[in-house]
Amino acid sequence: MSFAANNRSYNPPARPIAVLCIDGCADEYISASIAAGKMPRTEAMVRKGYRGMVRGALPSFTNVNNSAIVTGMPPAVTGICGNFFLNPETGEEVMMNGPEFRRCGTLLTAAADAGRKVAFITAKEKLRTVLGDGIVERGGIVFSSEKVNEAKKETHGVDDAESIIGKPRPEIYSGDASVYVLEAGAALVEQGKADFLYLSLTDFMQHKYAPEAPESLEFYGQLDEQIGRLLDAGCIVAATADHGMNAKNKADGSPNVIYVETLLKETFGDNLRVICPITDPYVVHHGALGSLVMVHLEDASKTEEIADFLIRQDGITEVYNREMSALKLELAPDRIGDLTVLCGRDYVVGKTPEHHDLSVLKGGLRSHGGRYEEMVPLLLSEPLNAEYVRKAQGDPRNFDVFDFACNASN
Amino acid sequence: MSFAANNRSYNPPARPIAVLCIDGCADEYISASIAAGKMPRTEAMVRKGYRGMVRGALPSFTNVNNSAIVTGMPPAVTGICGNFFLNPETGEEVMMNGPEFRRCGTLLTAAADAGRKVAFITAKEKLRTVLGDGIVERGGIVFSSEKVNEAKKETHGVDDAESIIGKPRPEIYSGDASVYVLEAGAALVEQGKADFLYLSLTDFMQHKYAPEAPESLEFYGQLDEQIGRLLDAGCIVAATADHGMNAKNKADGSPNVIYVETLLKETFGDNLRVICPITDPYVVHHGALGSLVMVHLEDASKTEEIADFLIRQDGITEVYNREMSALKLELAPDRIGDLTVLCGRDYVVGKTPEHHDLSVLKGGLRSHGGRYEEMVPLLLSEPLNAEYVRKAQGDPRNFDVFDFACNASN
Incomplete structure (x- = not known):
């Protein structure tokens, strides 16, 4: 039927x-x-x-x-x-x-x-x-x-x-x-x-x-x-x-991570937060490290400046503001950050070094996102x-x- | 040796x-x-x-x-x-x-x-x-x-x-x-x-x-x-x-083309030119239609406005200015347009309807770029x-x- x-x-x-x-x-x-x-x-x-x-x-x-x-x-x-x-x-x-x-x-x-x-x-x-x-x-x-x-x-x-x-x-x-x-x-x-x-x-x-x-x-x-x-x-x-x-490691075998929150806070101060939406209770798989994160900004006037800063980083491949994330990535605008940030085939993006426990990643990181x-x-x-x-x-x-x-x- | x-x-x-x-x-x-x-x-x-x-x-x-x-x-x-x-x-x-x-x-x-x-x-x-x-x-x-x-x-x-x-x-x-x-x-x-x-x-x-x-x-x-x-x-x-x-056709079997020069001239006037860098002497393959074109502008002050217009079109997936094309697409800045425009898996981008001879495309278009x-x-x-x-x-x-x-x- x-x-x-x-x-x-x-x-x-x-x-x-x-x-x-x-x-x-x-x-x-x-x-x-x-x-x-x-x-x-x-x-x-x-x-x-x-x-x-x-x-x-x-x-x-x-x-x-x-x-x-x-x-x-x-x-x-x-x-x-x-x-x-x-x-x-x-x-x-x-x-x-x-x-x-x-x-x-x-x-x-x-x-x-x-x-x-x-x-x-x-x-x-x-x-x-x-x-x-x-x-x-x-x-x-x-x-x-x-x-x-x-x-x-x-x-x-x-x-x-x-x-x-x-x-x-x-x-x-x-x-x-x-x-x-x-x-x-x-x-x-x-x-x-x-x-x-x-x-x-x-x-x-x-x-x-x-x-x-x-x-x-x-x-x-x-x-x-x-x-x-x-x-x-x-x-x-x-x-x-x-x-x-995909594998996400440097030549020395360690995870190839861009810590986006750390990077942004160094330059733009503390008024922002990075969410790793891969995070789940099964952290042994990936240490909450994937190839897409959301950036939430307290000061929306900085959105384009921060987007421009991010896209210039090695390994960052795509940065979308909320409107473009909805339009081009088919996302729900109220369920995402002010910026959606994607990285390359062999990179992951994270929050801060303290936030991710790399010790769980035996034998190198493979991830997605x-x-x-x-x-x-x-x-x-x-x-x-x-x-x-x-x-x-x-x-x-x-x-x-x-x-x-x-x-x-x- | x-x-x-x-x-x-x-x-x-x-x-x-x-x-x-x-x-x-x-x-x-x-x-x-x-x-x-x-x-x-x-x-x-x-x-x-x-x-x-x-x-x-x-x-x-x-x-x-x-x-x-x-x-x-x-x-x-x-x-x-x-x-x-x-x-x-x-x-x-x-x-x-x-x-x-x-x-x-x-x-x-x-x-x-x-x-x-x-x-x-x-x-x-x-x-x-x-x-x-x-x-x-x-x-x-x-x-x-x-x-x-x-x-x-x-x-x-x-x-x-x-x-x-x-x-x-x-x-x-x-x-x-x-x-x-x-x-x-x-x-x-x-x-x-x-x-x-x-x-x-x-x-x-x-x-x-x-x-x-x-x-x-x-x-x-x-x-x-x-x-x-x-x-x-x-x-x-x-x-x-x-x-x-990839195949690049509409549901009716006709080529799924966005004519970028036509589209832009309707809105921004004639001071621009689209180059289809797939063009070669072997047009029977693809009718000079691929999934990437370059846009050359006479008035550089319009670059960001036109980029924003383009990325909002259905089927257009990525638009880069010259600097970002060099940085993110590994292109030589003096060999490309003011804008590099990419489209989706089942789309091609072209110049104008007159510029492309679709009659050579027997059995539908498959292309790349x-x-x-x-x-x-x-x-x-x-x-x-x-x-x-x-x-x-x-x-x-x-x-x-x-x-x-x-x-x-x-």
Whole structure:
């Protein structure tokens, strides 16, 4: 049965549909893993179906793009422009860890209303709480691998999830936390408990390992096995990523950081604040260092002067004032800073040296958030119809992934 | 024997080295062709060696990036910032079709001076004339497949090139024009006539066909055969691209063009001129429509006002004044406009409707020149040593390809 959400229409076939967000999956991970022979099922899947590139939303962060994917809308509409924002009314830094920060409904509840058996499985608990609202009330299932042991019928739509999956809760700082999400999805489809799934992984492995690292290849091999299980269970499989991932280190291996608040305060005084909207409870991944920060100024008259100062710094690649951030980066003007600051492929921007604990970054920093983590893969198990061949050749977005999964092969 | 060029050092092993510039080769072409089983030699090559992404120079045009590749330097140093520029002294639009426009020497002549048997084979004659200077004088070979029949010992370093290759001159508007370049390279290595090769193809096929089109897969299969020949002849093979390629059409299939000169003259009057630096004699490829143009203003006081007007247009993504173009796009300030204007993934920017002949664009427009054609693949037949593993994880450039070919596997 077809349904609509946020003025977009979805006409999914009756067979099960599994949409995967492979967190931090730069296209190089797919290429390297296929080249190493680690993804035979995915390789065969895209040979029959489709593999191409889609443009994610900026900032190229997890919550921003997961919010876009489950709504089909850019951050300007969802209002989710980072994990953190500075509430202009209170002056407080607020973690957007509940659905009340989101400004539109999800297509997952619309699918459930249309009679689909929806399951939304995440690796990180934060995504469950931010995006899972309304699904359980409509008979669907929502849980995270991080807290799968807490899943209860009333709150998560399912009791005893671990025994359905046949495995105990994995460690959140692991590849298993992601593999488990796909295992859960496959088990739910195999057991007829779900037929419309959003499976959102964690980028712990991608933060830690480059595409050709043996650990990464092994991890993608495990994902491939579960993609195979989903295919064997009759699913249309569509996969994309929330963002890419790049190494962000100096030649000596230390993180290549521009401390924007420190830099600005030296020159312009203390009347400003930098927010790192990548900040989340999972700091081991990235030490709260990404490739985009927001600058909040007490004195708005300095905006253009500071923007000009920033863009002249080595490594800073783009600086937008609030109006231009809304216009060119599709951001919600009241959820961002006076300036949005992006940096190069091998740089991160931070607040102050004291604010970031670099000791958690074993083996160098890999991170995301900027322009060079914007383009991500789109994989689909079905060949595209003529209309979607054309769409794929335009400027398709990662938040079109449900559109492609539901509509591209009819 | 090691050598230096433009303050970079190259320490190539004695075995033959073949560097390929696969014109217009967005990474998707490699992925699609490998997925379709059309590039078995390349697939095996990168499994043993390396495949990753490198950043090209902007504008993402052919001459700009070929100039960067053969010098190891960005456009700020080479001075080649497009195919055309407006000479500020004469007010004339000048095609940079000779070596006198380039501001530094090539590493090809340095390699020849160090005793290497250099061969520089191009598909397009324009590249031979722009970048091939000094090689024949040092005993090397330079010719284009477009005019291979004109090759003479005194001017091209070789007589009767067609019989060395064993095939007659191909049609320039064809995939064969590129395949022929690789055939020529392979023949020269096999016959001991060259051991340090730069083989630069044409993007006729990529302008015409998307990565998964049967014609494209067939073409990449032919390239793969010749890559196999180069490997069989004992070459270190390194391949990159000058730029990527994206479709640039509206939903109805017509080219998605913003006519910048028309737009600006409507609002700001006639005192300005737009230069399309993609313009070259090969207009069938793209109708002189790319994703970057230069705006020249007679009245410099309007610069910021016009920049602000432009950046507010749908599809325009970046606008830089001359100073910022030099600082952030690595361009030579006297070879560019007052404003550098870039557009989105599925847009091109043009001059006026009269200036562009869209009738040459059969089957829709695919083009390049902007930010979304900046990232290109780097393929290498050898595994990277520890130093180059680290380099590859930084912000490697396509104009580091000779560095990788010579130095990465020692």
